Structures are given as C-alpha cells and as structure tokens.
Amino acid sequence: MLALLLTKYTLLYTTVLMLVALGGMFSERSGIINIALEGIMVIGGLAGVLAAKFLPMTPALMVPVAILIAGLAGLIYALLLGFASINLKADQTIGGTALNLMATAIAMVIAKRVNNGGAAKLPLNKEPLLFSIGGLEMSVFIPIGLVLLLLAYFILYKTRLGLRLRSCGEHPQAADSVGINVYHMRYIGVMFSGFLGGIGGMAYIMPANPEWNFEQGVTGMGFLALAVMIFGQWKPFRIALAAIFFSLFRALANIADSFPLLKDLNWPKEIYNMMPFIASMIVLALTSKKSRAPKAEGVPYDKGMR
Amino acid sequence: MLKSKLRASGSTILSAFFCVLIGLAIGFIVLVVLAYINKNNTYQENAAKYVDNEYAYADVLKADNYLTKSGADDEIVSVLKGEITADQLMQVTSYIKTNKIKPAGKAFTEDELAETMAAALGIENPDDIRSAVPVFTDAVRTIILKPYEFSFGDVLSDAYDKGFRAVLQGGWYNMGDEPLGPRSEIADAAPLIMTGLSVAFAFTTGLFNIGAAGQYTLGAFGALLFALVLKCPWYVCMLAAIVFGALWGAIPGIFKAYFNVNEVITSIMFNWIGLYAVNTIMYGGGNSPMYYVKDSKTYRLEVVSPQSRIPDLKATGSNYFIQPATIAIFFAILIAIILWIMLNKTTFGYELKACGYSKTAARYAGINEKRNIILSMTIAGALAGLGGALYYLSGSVQWNPQDSTALPAVGFNGISVALLASSHPIGSIFSALFISHITMGGSRMEQSIFPKEIANIISGVIIYLCAFMMLFKNRIAKLFTGKEKGGVK
Incomplete structure (x- = not known):
C-alpha cells in the first residue's frame, strides 16, 4: 500500500521533472540557456487549467486539447526568451529571470481575474486525467511523458533536425558555414523547450491537487528540472534516470507521515522538503567536474565572430 | 575623460529611463484591459438577471424614476423602434407607479403588460398594444442597465483613477490619498x-x-x-x-x-x-x-x-x-x-x-x-x-x-x-527607490480590479527590456544627440 503511494508520487514527479528537463535539454543543446523553465511551467500550467475549466467539451476530448493548449502557451511564452536571446542577443540568464518574474505575476493576475477579484486559487478537476492500473493511480501524463521521451531521443539523435540542432549548440560557426540557419535552429530548440515545459507545468499542477494557489508558482520545480538536466548531462535517457532519482526524494516528503519507519524519526516536514535540494547539490558537486555542457551555450550567435 | 564618462553614464541612464517608460506604458495597457474586463463583467452580470425578460414592480419603478429625472435619450428611443413614443413609455411607467400595479406572480407576464399598457394609453383592446410589449420590456432593461454601461473613456479613466494613479503615487500617499x-x-x-x-x-x-x-x-x-x-x-x-x-x-x-x-x-x-x-x-x-x-x-x-x-x-x-x-x-x-x-x-x-x-x-x-x-x-x-x-x-x-x-x-x-541600475552601486539606490515606489503603489490600487502583482509585471517587463536595451544604448543616445558615440563600449 505504501509502496503504491510512493510509486504514484515518484511517477508523478518523475514525469514532470523529465518533461521539463527534456525541454531544457532541447534549448541548451541548441545553444540557448533556458532559466525561464520555471516561468514557462507556470504559464503552461495556467493555460492547461483554464482550458480544462472553460472549454465546453467531453472529458475524453478535453484532456488532449487542454494538454495541447498548455504546450502551446509554454511555446509562445518561450518565444519571448528566444526573441531576446537570438534576435537581440541579450544575456540569456537575465532574460530568463525576467520571464520567471513576469510569469508568476501574470499567472496571479489572470487567476485573480478569473476569480473575479478574489484569491489566486483555482479549483482543479483532476478526474479526467487519472486512471488506475491494479490499484496504482496514474495520470495520463505518465504515458505521454514516456512517449515524449522516446520522441525526444529519436528527434535528437536519429533525425537531421536533431543533428543540426546539436551542431548549433556546439559550434554554431561551423554549422553556419555548412548552410544551417543557426537562428532558425535555436528558435526550434527554444520552442521545443517551451512546449515541453508547458506540458510539464500542467503535469505538475493538475493531477495531484484539488486546487492550486498560483501565488507559489510551481514551487521551484523548474529549477529542480535544470539540476536534473545537468545531472543527466543533456542526454534524454540519463535525464529520465536523474528525474527518477530526484523524484524519489520529493515523493518521500509527501508520504513521510505515513511511513512507520520515518515517522519514528519524527523529523519535521521541512527536512523532507529540503531533501531533493540537498540531494541535488551533493550529486551536482560530485559530477560537475566532468560536466560537458554544450560548448556554445549561453553565447549569443554573432555571424561576425570566429 | 570625465566628459566621456559622463556621456557613457548618460546613455545608460537614458536607456534605463526608456525601459521604465515602456514598462509603465505596458503596465497601463494591462490596467486598461483589466478595467475593460471588469466593467464588461459587471454589465453582463447585471444583464443576466433580465435574460428571461422578467421584470418586477421594483424594476419598472426604477425605470420610471430614471425617466422622470432624465427623460428618454436617443438610445431609449431607438429601442422603442417606433412602436410607441417616448412619451407613451413614460405614461405607462407613471401609470404603473401611480396605480401601484404589481404582477400576480414574481414578474409581469405578457398579458399583464398588454392590459396595463392598454389601460395606461387609453386603448380599448389590449391585443392592439401587444406588439409593443417587447419594446417596453427592452426599454425597461436598457434603463436599468444604464448605470453599468461604459464607454472606452470610462475604461481609461477607471484604469487611471483606480489603478495607474496609485502606481505613480507609490508609497507617498496612503490609501486614503493622504500624503505620507x-x-x-x-x-x-x-x-x-x-x-x-x-x-x-x-x-x-x-x-x-x-x-x-x-x-x-x-x-x-x-x-x-x-x-x-x-x-x-x-x-x-x-x-x-x-x-x-x-x-x-x-x-x-x-x-x-x-x-x-x-x-x-x-x-x-x-x-x-x-x-x-x-x-x-x-x-x-x-x-x-x-x-x-x-x-x-x-x-x-x-x-x-x-x-x-x-x-x-x-x-x-x-x-x-x-x-x-x-x-x-x-x-x-x-x-x-x-x-x-x-x-x-x-x-x-x-x-x-x-x-x-x-x-x-x-x-x-x-x-x-x-x-x-x-x-x-x-x-x-x-x-x-x-x-x-x-x-x-x-x-x-x-x-x-x-x-x-x-x-x-x-x-x-x-x-x-x-x-x-546596470549594476552601479549608486544607481542601485535610485532604482531601489523606484521599484519600491511602484511596488507600494501596486498594493494601493483597487485590488478587486487591479491585483498588486501588476507592479511585478511592470518590474518584469522593465528587466526584460533592460536585458537588451543596454546593448542599444549607443543607438538611443545617438537619437538624442545626433552624434555617434565614439570610443570603446
């Protein structure tokens, strides 16, 4: 019973972290540092919640449409980062942080408006998203996440698009010399990251909560996903493994009260909240020395440079 | 040497100023949109009460009070579609008021209205006036909803009065407009x-x-x-x-x-x-x-x-x-x-x-x-x-x-x-005062229409613009001085 709960939560958080980290991977592999994942998640999550709430459709149809809308909203929001980073060659970390600041504020304003001036809490209808297999409650995002993971691997490593994308993140000048449009490729990378991040946001907010207070944004999951991405060394399957690792800790925080062994220890709840972050730091400390980020990430592409 | 340093910081300050202006402008646009949605929602909510065309005695009374005070304007006359005149409308509402004619149930039925209108206008057969009943109810609804009608100018003034003005005043005034x-x-x-x-x-x-x-x-x-x-x-x-x-x-x-x-x-x-x-x-x-x-x-x-x-x-x-x-x-x-x-x-x-x-x-x-x-x-x-x-x-x-x-x-x-502040220590003092100003102003807006997070949106937009505006600061300075800025950076 407890194992089921643990599995349920682990799967939930794994999907979220993996989706968002894959998004970050696409962006950074094309050369754009995407700190705005947190903001993209918030916007995507909000869009998905609103779509699920207001679209007059049967649940069977509503789910895929809402998820698509969440992804699209994330994609459009990420375009802001893309525009600033690619066309205007701004500092990508600053642009990303600005978008994070804006996203929570925008989400709160919209949520409060939907509530007609009340609090920024929106009630969620998670029923259509859930299904059970032998007592294990899963959300529809888990199979979606799996499919997207396989798609991501395929696109990145087995298609021409993926190869070109990767080359723009390693050595954009060389890519340019062969005729690849670096700007286009980077936009595609950013758009993928927006799409996946948006879906990840909805996957975090909707399946496990009866309501969501947008004041908390996505409680730092976007940044945790960045750590997952770095730990996964920007490779899809390693990212998935890293996501499982971090999600285990996060899931422990949720079930700590019911775990007889842990309950005896009587640690305050905050310790469990801290654990995924502490675990991340230990892992990052141990693995970052050999960390191989995409070589040209963070550097705005300038045709005139060598 | 000093002059070029001053020019360099001048163009930085100018760029920062531009970011602020554009940020505030976008903030104002957000306020206008929110003000519009708010006014529209209020209008729709009140209109929804009369979607079934059910009017009680109190509603007709409201209409009569309005007509007695302000008369019938062009909008009301156009709603009447020529079936009855404005004077006749007023006759009917006064008749209902003076004779305290109330519906049998919760609201006037079409028959009741036909009879009442016939009696008020001195028409023998209620059926003759039956075709005018819909325009009568339309007119009543129009009059009742009049306080909720709004023009674009109203939206703008709401956005300014209840919103933007607070942002501009910042923490200098408290919510009661007393200077602090x-x-x-x-x-x-x-x-x-x-x-x-x-x-x-x-x-x-x-x-x-x-x-x-x-x-x-x-x-x-x-x-x-x-x-x-x-x-x-x-x-x-x-x-x-x-x-x-x-x-x-x-x-x-x-x-x-x-x-x-x-x-x-x-x-x-x-x-x-x-x-x-x-x-x-x-x-x-x-x-x-x-x-x-x-x-x-x-x-x-x-x-x-x-x-x-x-x-x-x-x-x-x-x-x-x-x-x-x-x-x-x-x-x-x-x-x-x-x-x-x-x-x-x-x-x-x-x-x-x-x-x-x-x-x-x-x-x-x-x-x-x-x-x-x-x-x-x-x-x-x-x-x-x-x-x-x-x-x-x-x-x-x-x-x-x-x-x-x-x-x-x-x-x-x-x-x-x-x-x-472009990471300048002294500049940070001023930009902190500015951000503090608009953040405090944000919480002094009327929260039910304009949540205080709008100040954060304005800040976020300003930062977003700063991220690349600084790269353009030479071009911006050129706009103003008409001269190319020489030298490195």
Whole structure:
C-alpha cells in the first residue's frame, strides 16, 4: 500500500521533472540557456487549467486539447526568451529571470481575474486525467511523458533536425558555414523547450491537487528540472534516470507521515522538503567536474565572430 | 575623460529611463484591459438577471424614476423602434407607479403588460398594444442597465483613477490619498537597496547572485536569533546577520570555484534549503524560544528585546520621516558608497572586476580567481543578509515560520534593482527607490480590479527590456544627440 503511494508520487514527479528537463535539454543543446523553465511551467500550467475549466467539451476530448493548449502557451511564452536571446542577443540568464518574474505575476493576475477579484486559487478537476492500473493511480501524463521521451531521443539523435540542432549548440560557426540557419535552429530548440515545459507545468499542477494557489508558482520545480538536466548531462535517457532519482526524494516528503519507519524519526516536514535540494547539490558537486555542457551555450550567435 | 564618462553614464541612464517608460506604458495597457474586463463583467452580470425578460414592480419603478429625472435619450428611443413614443413609455411607467400595479406572480407576464399598457394609453383592446410589449420590456432593461454601461473613456479613466494613479503615487500617499511623504518608501527601500547591491556586486564580478533571497532569509534569521534569544543590541544583531548572510553566500561560491557547479543552480537550491531550515528552527515544533504561539509568528522585538531595534529616524518639525523609517536607510546608502569606492578605487575591486570580465585573462594576470569567486559571493551574501537585518530589526516586523512556500520577494526584486541600475552601486539606490515606489503603489490600487502583482509585471517587463536595451544604448543616445558615440563600449 505504501509502496503504491510512493510509486504514484515518484511517477508523478518523475514525469514532470523529465518533461521539463527534456525541454531544457532541447534549448541548451541548441545553444540557448533556458532559466525561464520555471516561468514557462507556470504559464503552461495556467493555460492547461483554464482550458480544462472553460472549454465546453467531453472529458475524453478535453484532456488532449487542454494538454495541447498548455504546450502551446509554454511555446509562445518561450518565444519571448528566444526573441531576446537570438534576435537581440541579450544575456540569456537575465532574460530568463525576467520571464520567471513576469510569469508568476501574470499567472496571479489572470487567476485573480478569473476569480473575479478574489484569491489566486483555482479549483482543479483532476478526474479526467487519472486512471488506475491494479490499484496504482496514474495520470495520463505518465504515458505521454514516456512517449515524449522516446520522441525526444529519436528527434535528437536519429533525425537531421536533431543533428543540426546539436551542431548549433556546439559550434554554431561551423554549422553556419555548412548552410544551417543557426537562428532558425535555436528558435526550434527554444520552442521545443517551451512546449515541453508547458506540458510539464500542467503535469505538475493538475493531477495531484484539488486546487492550486498560483501565488507559489510551481514551487521551484523548474529549477529542480535544470539540476536534473545537468545531472543527466543533456542526454534524454540519463535525464529520465536523474528525474527518477530526484523524484524519489520529493515523493518521500509527501508520504513521510505515513511511513512507520520515518515517522519514528519524527523529523519535521521541512527536512523532507529540503531533501531533493540537498540531494541535488551533493550529486551536482560530485559530477560537475566532468560536466560537458554544450560548448556554445549561453553565447549569443554573432555571424561576425570566429 | 570625465566628459566621456559622463556621456557613457548618460546613455545608460537614458536607456534605463526608456525601459521604465515602456514598462509603465505596458503596465497601463494591462490596467486598461483589466478595467475593460471588469466593467464588461459587471454589465453582463447585471444583464443576466433580465435574460428571461422578467421584470418586477421594483424594476419598472426604477425605470420610471430614471425617466422622470432624465427623460428618454436617443438610445431609449431607438429601442422603442417606433412602436410607441417616448412619451407613451413614460405614461405607462407613471401609470404603473401611480396605480401601484404589481404582477400576480414574481414578474409581469405578457398579458399583464398588454392590459396595463392598454389601460395606461387609453386603448380599448389590449391585443392592439401587444406588439409593443417587447419594446417596453427592452426599454425597461436598457434603463436599468444604464448605470453599468461604459464607454472606452470610462475604461481609461477607471484604469487611471483606480489603478495607474496609485502606481505613480507609490508609497507617498496612503490609501486614503493622504500624503505620507517618503517615510514608507524609505523604510521599504532600505532592504531592497541591500539586496540590489548584493546582486549588483555579484554581477560586476561576473556572477549571478540569484540567491539573494536565501541570504536575506539567513540574515534575518541571524538578526532575530541574536535579538530574541540572546537579546543583543541592534548593532550586534546586524553583525550576526552579516555573518549568516555571508556564510550562505559563500556556499554557492565554493560550489562554483571547487566543483564547477553553476552558481545559479546552487543559489536557487540553497534558497529553498535556507528557507526550510530557518522556518524549521524558528518554529521548533511550536516550542522554539523565538516563536510566539499566540501570534503564530516570532516575538515582537519591542516586547522582548527593545535594544535590538534599529533606532528610528527622527526629524524635528515634520511627520514625513518618522516611523516606519529607521536609520537603516543611512546604512544602505553608506554601504552603497563604500561599495562604489571599493569597486572603482581599490586594487581589490579591480581584481574582482577583472575576474568578471574574463576569468582566464584574470588568471593570466596572476589573480586567484577561485579565491575571488568565493570572496565575491561571500560579500554579496553579507550584503543581502544585512538587508534582512535592516528589515526585521525595525518597527514591529515579525517572521512567520509557517509560511513555508514564500521566499522573500525582496530577494528577487533585488535582481530587478541591479539590472535597472546596470549594476552601479549608486544607481542601485535610485532604482531601489523606484521599484519600491511602484511596488507600494501596486498594493494601493483597487485590488478587486487591479491585483498588486501588476507592479511585478511592470518590474518584469522593465528587466526584460533592460536585458537588451543596454546593448542599444549607443543607438538611443545617438537619437538624442545626433552624434555617434565614439570610443570603446
């Protein structure tokens, strides 16, 4: 019973972290540092919640449409980062942080408006998203996440698009010399990251909560996903493994009260909240020395440079 | 030399000013959209009451009162579609009012209205007037909804009156429009200047200190610990805050210098670790010596340890500077000046800036960049920690350890401050005052229509624009002077 709960939560958080980290991977592999994942998640999550709430459709149809809308909203929001980073060659970390600041504020304003001036809490209808297999409650995002993971691997490593994308993140000048449009490729990378991040946001907010207070944004999951991405060394399957690792800790925080062994220890709840972050730091400390980020990430592409 | 420096900073200030203007403009547009939605919602809600065309006696009375006072305007006449005239309309409503004609049920039926209208207009057969019943009910609805009608001008004036005006007035006026003077803004800005300096200082040395919020938290914790538990005087508490903040800043520095972990990730992780740790210790399961169970927050300083409060600012003869302003603002300004001197006039500052421009070049010049990274982050952490002390040691501010999901917003607003000021220490003072101004203004808007987060949207937009506007500052300066800016950078 407890194992089921643990599995349920682990799967939930794994999907979220993996989706968002894959998004970050696409962006950074094309050369754009995407700190705005947190903001993209918030916007995507909000869009998905609103779509699920207001679209007059049967649940069977509503789910895929809402998820698509969440992804699209994330994609459009990420375009802001893309525009600033690619066309205007701004500092990508600053642009990303600005978008994070804006996203929570925008989400709160919209949520409060939907509530007609009340609090920024929106009630969620998670029923259509859930299904059970032998007592294990899963959300529809888990199979979606799996499919997207396989798609991501395929696109990145087995298609021409993926190869070109990767080359723009390693050595954009060389890519340019062969005729690849670096700007286009980077936009595609950013758009993928927006799409996946948006879906990840909805996957975090909707399946496990009866309501969501947008004041908390996505409680730092976007940044945790960045750590997952770095730990996964920007490779899809390693990212998935890293996501499982971090999600285990996060899931422990949720079930700590019911775990007889842990309950005896009587640690305050905050310790469990801290654990995924502490675990991340230990892992990052141990693995970052050999960390191989995409070589040209963070550097705005300038045709005139060598 | 001085002239070109002045020109360089002039174009930076100009660019920052542009970002601010565009940010405010976008904010105004957001306010207009929200005002429109609000007015439209109100209109629709009231219109929905009459969607079934059911009108009670009170509704017709309202219509009659309106017609008696203001007469029938063109809109009403057009609704009547010529079936009956405006005078006839007034006749009917007066008739209903004078004779107190009420519906049998909740609302007038078509038959009842036909009969009443026939009687009022002196027509024998109600069926003759039946075709005019719909226009009568339409007219009544139009009149009732008139107070909720709005023009675009109304929307604009709402957006300004209830929204934008508050943002422009900032903390200078309170919600009742009474002038408070700068005291609230000064009190609010002092911690923000510190976090802004923290981020700005880190930027100048090439590091992004997004961990200012966590360092601020640790600083606040240190200050409160020394105040509530050890009951030290305020300057000792401030020193404690500096040490705690410095420690929390050193950690990302060490991770970057020795483990090659990006300081952004480390800082963010430790923001949350710090928040949870501080909350746990402060709450202590409800038993901690810092926690006042009745208030669900930490003890009030003036009750437990008045010597830990930072002295208030007293200005004779004017109310403009007293409570909540303390001498904290002087500390903030002094430190800003010290930082500017250190960065620009000392070898130490020079080395730090060199590391910021190019790590490898600095190393080539013999500068120990590992040491400098850690030192920079430590100083940045100390600055943010002091910010925490300046806030939590003033007035009757309490920390709520149960509020576990909220990292202090002032930590992130510090990023906005630093970026708007282009990481200049003295500029940070002004940009902090500005951000404080619009943030306070944001909470003074009418919240049911305009949530205070709009101020955050404006800040976010300004930062977004700053991210690339600075790259265009030469072009902007050219627009104004008509001359090409010469020289490097």
